Structures are given as structure tokens and as C-alpha cells.
Amino acid sequence: MSQQSLLYLSRQDVEEINLPMIKIIDALEAMFFEKGNNKVEMPPKPGIHTEKDSFIHAMPAYIPSLGAAGMKWISGYPSNQAKGLPYITGLLILNDPRTGFPLAVMDATWITAKRTGAATAVAAKKLARVNSSTVGIIACGVQGRSNLEALASVFKIKNVKAYDLYPEVAKSFSRNMEQTLGVEIKIVDHPRKCMVSDIVVTSGPILREPNPVIKSGWLPQGAFASAVDFDSYWQGSALFEVDKIATDDIDQMEYYRKEGYFKETPKAYADLGDILVGRKPGRENDHERTFCINLGIALDDMATAIMIYRAARKRGIGRELPF
Ligand SMILES: NC(=O)c1ccc[n+]([C@@H]2O[C@H](COP(=O)([O-])OP(=O)(O)OC[C@H]3O[C@@H](n4cnc5c(N)ncnc54)[C@H](O)[C@@H]3O)[C@@H](O)[C@H]2O)c1
Incomplete structure (x- = not known):
């Protein structure tokens, strides 16, 4: 991989990878185990708010055991439903933990949808x-x-x-x-x-x-x-x-x-x-x-995004973009 470029994954690319839900649940479980052992880094998310009940959040996190570092920039607008638009949209940047270089920019809509369901399943396995x-x-x-x-x-x-x-x-x-x-x-x-x-x-x-x-x-x-x-x-x-x-x-x-x-x-x-x-x-x-x-939490996103990135590299999905 050249360090002069990064991989761009559109929403369609991310969907094409079609990571199975059970893999996301397993990855989140591994991530929460690391979190419980204080082996992750994640500051509380800051945000801006341009409309009533809306948000645009910055969500950075690092999971050393998964080699996953990066940040999600994600918005939620309840009023989008009346406009025929999705409530949640956003992008995620994945960085190389060894150099800080951006490895990929990807759509975060699919990831947000799936990892939130997966986090419910992780909780339910322990609490239901x-x-x-x-x-x-x-x-x-x-x-x-x-x-x-x-x-x-x-x-x-x-x-x-x-x-x-x-x-x-x-x-x-x-x-x-x-x-x-x-x-x-x-x-x-x-x-x-x-x-x-x-x-x-x-x-x-x-x-x-x-x-x-x-x-x-x-x-x-x-x-x-x-x-x-x-x-x-x-x-x-x-x-x-x-x-x-x-x-x-x-x-x-x-x-x-x-x-x-x-x-x-x-x-x-x-x-x-x-x-x-x-x-x-x-x-x-x-x-x-x-x-x-x-x-x-951003840890959910990074645990999922690194799997998507690796699968995309393996299968040749996505577009190489110059810096
Ligand atoms: N906690 C998390 O990690 C997380 C992650 C993503 C989204 N969310 C939140 O989940 C919620 C749903 O997001 P989404 O992407 O599914 O949005 P969505 O627009 O796809 O779904 C929201 C649904 O709520 C319905 N609805 C609106 N008011 C209602 C009411 N009073 N009673 C019953 N149904 C009502 C709408 O018709 C719509 O079907 C949002 O609040 C979003 O911010 C949370």
C-alpha cells in the first residue's frame, strides 16, 4: 500500500462487503473486553448542533488489540424523515496506528446501523x-x-x-x-x-x-x-x-x-x-x-471499520485516492 494514497469506500462499497452481523457482534464483544481492561482510548464525543434535536458528532477511538484507530464524523437529523432523507449519515476515517497516516475514508451509515444493533446484542447476551x-x-x-x-x-x-x-x-x-x-x-x-x-x-x-x-x-x-x-x-x-x-x-x-x-x-x-x-x-x-x-461509542465503529477495510483490501473493493 502506498502512503501517498488512501482507500475510499462509498456506501455501496461498504454494503457490498456485507460483513455478517455475527462477526460485528463478536468484534464488539472483544472490544468491550478490552475496554473493561482499560486497554482502549476514547474521549467523550464533542458535537455541534445546527438544528433542533440534531447533532454532528466527532468520534475518535483507538483499539490497540484490533489495530484500529480513527474517527467518525456523524450526523443525526430527526427532521430528515419528512424530507425523505436518512436520519443518520456520516464518514469515517481510519488511520494507521503506527504512522498516523489515513488508510481509508468510508461511508459510516451502514456501519452505524449495524454496530448499534450489534451493541444491543452484546448487552442482551449478558442481561436478557x-x-x-x-x-x-x-x-x-x-x-x-x-x-x-x-x-x-x-x-x-x-x-x-x-x-x-x-x-x-x-x-x-x-x-x-x-x-x-x-x-x-x-x-x-x-x-x-x-x-x-x-x-x-x-x-x-x-x-x-x-x-x-x-x-x-x-x-x-x-x-x-x-x-x-x-x-x-x-x-x-x-x-x-x-x-x-x-x-x-x-x-x-x-x-x-x-x-x-x-x-x-x-x-x-x-x-x-x-x-x-x-x-x-x-x-x-x-x-x-x-x-x-x-x-x-466510537469504539463500536472502529471495531467494525477495521474489518471492512481489511475485507475491502482483500477483495479489491473501493477506489484509491491520492492525498
Ligand atoms: N445509540 C446509538 O448508538 C444510536 C446509533 C444510531 C442511531 N441512534 C438513534 O436511533 C434513533 C433511530 O435512528 P434511525 O437511523 O433508525 O432513524 P429512522 O429515521 O430510520 O427511524 C426512526 C423511526 O422512528 C419512527 N418514529 C418517530 N417518532 C416516533 C414515535 N413517537 N413513536 C414511534 N416511532 C416513531 C419513525 O417513523 C421512524 O421509522 C435515532 O434517535 C438515532 O439518533 C442511536
Whole structure:
């Protein structure tokens, strides 16, 4: 490889590589183990905010054991849905950890979708009941899909209940996911009907001033929930009745709290790294209500991007660009 050039991977290139979900889950598990042993580097993400409830975040991270170093520059705009545009878009730069040279610039949309689902699966393996077979998906967009795909990779999922603010979105989710995963999906007309499940995922818009829907008493005993939309769907009283709330990064969560999020959310008892190395317990019995708020961390992205880069080099995918 010449150090006068870098590899450019478009969204289509990244999709063509088609990294299997289970490989992403395994890589994230390895990454969280390293994180639990303090063998990674990741500062809390800074961001700029050009529209209400929007963000553009800079997300650098280094995982020495995977040889993965770089930064993601990613935006989230809830108002994009009305414009027919994706909520999340962005780019990722991968650097050579030995020289600092940029190795690749790649689309980060696919990576963000898949690694977030994979992080839910990593959490669920430790916090959900091992025989979990039913899932409720509240908000059936990109994250609704990737979270269900990841959960179906590690649990024998039989039945899914799906709710979206827009019934046509739920219908397209149902058609697509039934076909790809071979699970039975029932569209419901109220989010509460998703809650009679072993695992619940909320994946709606992240709002700084949320008007949360899920009340105390809705999450059944023994269930596990993953909120990829922060506390936007969950009332404080519902979160306070959960036995264990984990996160992917406690420092990042406390940073967001100072920024005005998580006003009524209890402190996390552990991050996934603590649980993976055994410093903190995961689920301890079948009755606990467990919860994970994965904020989405740059370590997820780097663990995934390095595999994509190596696969692209091997298969000759992408375009060489001069510096
Ligand atoms: N934590 C993370 O790591 C992480 C990573 C990526 C995205 N996200 C967040 O996940 C969320 C979803 O992202 P996406 O890429 O799937 O967006 P998307 O636009 O594809 O999906 C959002 C879905 O929410 C639905 N929706 C809107 N309001 C709703 C409501 N009140 N009730 C039910 N459904 C509602 C929309 O119809 C849409 O289908 C966003 O908040 C995004 O910021 C989190």
C-alpha cells in the first residue's frame, strides 16, 4: 500500500462487503473486553448542533488489540424523515496506528446501523434471559431493523411485535424482516402492546426535551430493554423500577447528563466493559428487569471499520485516492 494514497469506500462499497452481523457482534464483544481492561482510548464525543434535536458528532477511538484507530464524523437529523432523507449519515476515517497516516475514508451509515444493533446484542447476551424468544420493537426505522437482526443472531426469536408512529413504516418493516429473518411479526397500534415481550427495543428520535410514553408497570418482570434513543421513550418512573441499568460508556452518559439529557434517569450500575470482564454482574435471576442505554461509542465503529477495510483490501473493493 502506498502512503501517498488512501482507500475510499462509498456506501455501496461498504454494503457490498456485507460483513455478517455475527462477526460485528463478536468484534464488539472483544472490544468491550478490552475496554473493561482499560486497554482502549476514547474521549467523550464533542458535537455541534445546527438544528433542533440534531447533532454532528466527532468520534475518535483507538483499539490497540484490533489495530484500529480513527474517527467518525456523524450526523443525526430527526427532521430528515419528512424530507425523505436518512436520519443518520456520516464518514469515517481510519488511520494507521503506527504512522498516523489515513488508510481509508468510508461511508459510516451502514456501519452505524449495524454496530448499534450489534451493541444491543452484546448487552442482551449478558442481561436478557437466555431463553428470550419474543421481541418488541418500538420505532421501525433503520435501528429497529438492525437491532432485530442482531437479536435474532444470538437468540431464537419466534415472535415480534412492532409499533411505529407511521403504520406504513411498520408494514414495510414487517414485510422486510419477516422475509429476511423468518420470524413472525405482528404490527400493533400502541407501544404498550410491544411491551409484553422478553426483549424490548426503543429506537425513535432522540429528543432533548422528550415527552416519554413508557410508564412504570409496563416493562414486565424478567424482561430486558435496550434504548438506543436515550431516555426519549421512557418516563423516569419506568426507569426507576428497573433493577439494573447498564450503558456502553458511563463517562459519556454523565457527559450527556450535563448537556441536559437523562434528567430523570438513574445512574448506570455498570458499563458493558465492566460486565464482560466480570467486574460487575450481568443478569442474576429470571425476575430482574434489566436495561441498557447504549449511547453509541466510537469504539463500536472502529471495531467494525477495521474489518471492512481489511475485507475491502482483500477483495479489491473501493477506489484509491491520492492525498
Ligand atoms: N445509540 C446509538 O448508538 C444510536 C446509533 C444510531 C442511531 N441512534 C438513534 O436511533 C434513533 C433511530 O435512528 P434511525 O437511523 O433508525 O432513524 P429512522 O429515521 O430510520 O427511524 C426512526 C423511526 O422512528 C419512527 N418514529 C418517530 N417518532 C416516533 C414515535 N413517537 N413513536 C414511534 N416511532 C416513531 C419513525 O417513523 C421512524 O421509522 C435515532 O434517535 C438515532 O439518533 C442511536
